[in-house]
Amino acid sequence: MPDEEELLEEGVVSPVQPDIQDPLLRKLLKDEPAAADTPQPQPAPLPEPGDEVDCVVIGTGAGGAPLLARLAMAGLKVVALEAGPRHAPRRDFATDEQAQAFLFWNDERLSAGKDPLSFGNNNSGTGVGGSTLHYTAYTPRVQPDDLRLRTEFGVGQDWPLGYDDLAPYYDELEWLLGISGPSPYPWGPARQRGYPLPPLPLNGAAQLMQRACEKLGIRTSPAANAAVSARYYQEGIGWREACTNRGFCQAGCSNGAKASMDVTFIPLAEAHGAEVRADCFVTEIERDAQGRVTGVVYQQHGQTRRQRCRTLFLCAGAVETPRLLLLNKLALSSGHVGRNLMAHPGLQLWGTFDEMVRPYKGIPGGLISEDTHRPRDADFAGGYLLQSIGVMPVTFASQVARGRGLWGAGLREYLQQYNHVAGINILGDCLPHADNYLELSDEKDSRGLPKPRVYFTNQENEQRMNAHAERTMRRIWEAAGARDIWTFPRSAHVIGTCRMGRSGDDAVVDADGRCFDVPNLYICDNSVFPSALSVNPALTIMALSLRTADRFLEQQQRRDS
Template sequence: MPQTLSADIVVVGSGVCGALAARKLALAGASVLMLEAGPRITRDRIVHNFRTSPFKSDLSKPYPNSVFAPFPDYAPENNGYLEQAGPYPYLPQYLRVVGGTSWHWAAQAWRFVPNDFRIKSKYGVGRDWPISYDDLEPYYNEAEILWGVSGPPEMAKYSPRSQPFPMAPVAKSWLEQRVTDRLAPQFEVLTNTCGRNSRSYDGRPACCGNNNCMPICPIDAQYTGGISAQSAEQAGVKLIPQAVVYRLEHDAKGRITALNYYDWNKTSYRVIAKTFVLAANAIETPKILLMSASDKFADGLANSSGTVGRNLMDHPSNSLAFDVDEPIWPGRGPQSPSSIQQLRDGAFRSEHAPFRIDFSNSSQVASVTAEAIAEGLTGKALDSAIRDRAARRLSIKNVLEQLPDPNNRVMLGEGRDALGLPKPKFSYSFDDYVHRGMGASTAAYEQIAQMLGGTNLKHSKPGQYSNNQHICGTLSMGNDPTTSVTDSVGRAHDHENLFMMSTGVMPTLATCNSTLTASALSLRTADAILGKL
């Protein structure tokens, strides 16, 4: 018989969304148990791992990966955790550790624009949300205060605000200053809103420009889910790491009565609670629901609509690298300092995907060195080329909206991990809405390059898009139980005491990194659990 634990509320997943909500619930007086499949980690160990790793471009490499709570790993070869059904491979990066994937993120913290919540009504594409921007705006404020978000007041013209940012924006790098000034006649370049301190905040220092925000800020100036998890425990949440949930139980009426998890010795535990919250990501949460199929719910829990795992979305990107006609010195300051917001919304959305354009400030030394060596340069010629190109190379990319498509989905794969649990399997592709948006992005890149005197233009390969690890959909909220998994507060339509807090509940993903919106939704769901909505 499995050992039995109990709490008022059990939260599965210790990332930003689950941890912030667990904290809020515990502060309101509930007993909260939070389960995390992965291990505890420490910043000093991850910084050491990063500095000694030969795979600097692999954001996941410094983090401990286990066969008992595996996550995708692609270097030096694919670890095979994710299975592909095609036609296009989907290769996300995420972590299973205490604090979740936001350990290795850029902490970008844009809000949606108001029209993002009604693109079906406004533009005839995608689907509308069951809530509005105004419904979520107070929770955006709440999340920004907890994170410590810095940003420019000009951002309010795109996403209206009832309160100012907690902090002023991080100081501009030289690259950002020059790009902003030179593009001003045509494009408004704004410093990014981000969970990164521009001054001492919440006991953490200001950003000092290390330029390796991804995969780890070495001084803790950048917000992470590790901070969220710590704050939850300080509020009284009991956190159990290395706890891999594999099944939910229910009664005859569909109420969830218990969940089961394995520790890394494959000892089984049973947890009973009044309220159950799934706060793993948009891949691992549908996996749990599908694994929990029963005689009453043969297609998995919360899946009477048949949409669990469907409508998988990410932000596909293409890119351009070129040499500016003056030294801009990338490599000092945040890696992703600024962006163009004005192409995120407009009537064109009825024809092609909207997008944000991001400017990279990452050091270019490694890439231009490899390029020059491949050209056969040596000695002084090599040294001169590295110095010149590293000072002038600029990389830009888009973050482009992908519409929900039920054929893009997460399923249970045929393979099994070390605990005998199914691996995730994907079916994934892009439609013409994406392709047309990529064409519009490329035209904007050309204009930007021309304004900056660009030479040596290097476009990414046509039709080959990178993804941004913004895993959304698969648990979409909506008012209609036949077409959605959860209602407007994240409660499963099929199970009155089961809630979901994840980027998965987002019906669309717009053009901004998804975690701030998901955090706001999670804080709103916590209020619903507490009876405040």
């Protein structure tokens, strides 16, 4: 919207123009005194909360929270701005999927392409803790070759860092978060030490997969999950209670057993002086004449506020991070903001069993196999992992409706078997493709900001991987005794819209997360991944977050930075 820009004050660009398109919403807003669509010819001067701080961090999920703690522990004055509210899980989190919908980023995103991505409960969160409030807590490490896809296969992208750069952070995280997992772990390089806690107990789906894979000669193991299998203590965080097997990780953990950021890095950061401001939606990133970030403007409880900072860390996820950069026309010189969008193939396969499964109990991803990390008979680049899955009833019912197209008496009859249903799924690598990207649409949301439009189509590599995975999973589920098998095509985790690389010509940030265009802007979330990886992203986002903070702090010590 270059022609819509207005100067808020000298040197500060404010490209945000409120414009509500929905007539009913416009009518509702008109009754409010300070309606968003009322033109403000002379914007009032913005309040200045406090002085300039060392660092502002936008977003408190897996990308923002670990570095927030690290920076605070180094003695810096840091403020985190979180778009969503702060929750009291013990009191407020219900064991009810609909009641927990507040955990999801429910501002509308437009899903385009041949395989449109679902958002909301699928892969985006809001609130202090971000998407970790509803991640499944599945925390495998990458394998070293995940970071060298181009070297290995001649497609995709190598990372500008290697496994050895991440390994010390994985180790630190596994002990800080209290990950429950098998020691030794059967796949990948040998480790400095095992997991701090034994694996969580296996539920019905995990037992079925274990039984079948044993018959077929596929190795399995209880998975590494970031939920504590016993009471666990960490300095600066305190005690966390053991997991109660309530199977509700994807709709919010109510007892603090799951290592979401709100019960780990956020209290650690606050114990060291970090300030976390909830309900703060950032709309503008302000710059000086040299293009350096000077602060951010955000909305909190209907008020417009500003926070000045010396360095900005943008950690809002692979949709909101590029959206904010595009809105502010910032860091765009590479042309890669919003591009290289990837999504993990997450094909699920469901079946009905004679046994009682009761799929609502236990950690959902109980069992793992990485024997398919580089399948010998693969006709695709990369690989995938296999996991057993538990499922909450409403999620399952909606997938049956969308995926099987069942309705009427047939839908109700099928769902009567809910307690006999078990599933397995994959999590596979994805290659970047020119057709898969994010842009700003012309349609405005309730804040008056353009809704993001996300294009996604599974390309040949993803299609071949899904076909391979379907054959593998079908074999496993048949061996487990399943009948009435069906698949639910699905993509998980949006990745790669501000990728890191060695050069500002084809990447947005360097290996330290620092923007090539803006020296005091860092990005840390799944948007910086140069390739999608064949494992769930949360642990690697956190590892990058700690590494980004350490590299930044090192740079602060140097006089030649």
